[in-house]
Amino acid sequence: MTPDSIPRLARGMKLREDKARAQWVVLGPERMFVPDEIALEILRLLDGSRSLGAIADTLATRYAAPHDEILADIAALLDDLAAKGVVTA
Template identity: 65%
Template sequence: MSIAPATIPRFARGMRLREDPARSRWVVVGPERLFVPDDIALEILRLMDGARSVDAIVDDLAARFDAPREAIAADVLAMLDDLRAKGVVTA
C-alpha cells in the first residue's frame, strides 16, 4: 500500500527526528536504526506533525520554494513510500 496525497504521514512507533550534536546534523532515530536525511528530506520530515496531509506538506513546500507543485508532489510521495517500506513512516 503506497502513501496517497490525502494520507497524514507520521513517524512509525519508536522513530523520531532529532538534532544530533555529535554529527551536527538532524537524524531520524529508532530502535537500532539511524538515518541521516539530506536537506530536502529534512524539510519534508519537519512538516510531518501528525496533522498535515501529504497534500498540505506539498502545498507548503511549493509555496516556500516557488517550485512546480507536481514535481514536489512526486518527490514527496516517492520519499515517503521509500521510508514507509523501511519502517520509518506510517500512514
C-alpha cells in the same frame, strides 16, 4: 501514499538534532538514518495532522516550485521510508 494521506514518523522513530555531529538524524530501535537536506525539510513537516497534499502545498510555496512535481517527489520519498519502517500513514 495519496495526497489525502497523513504521514507521520512510525512508532519509535524520532527526528532529533545530534549536536555532537552537528546534523539531524532519525533515530529508531537499533537504527539511525541521516536525512539529506531535502528529506529533512519534509520530515520536519510530518506532524501527524498535515496531509501529503498540504505538505506539498507548503513546500511548493516556500520554494516557488511546481506543486505536482513536489507532490510526486514527496510521495516517492515517503513510500521509500514507509517500506523501511520509518514513516507510516
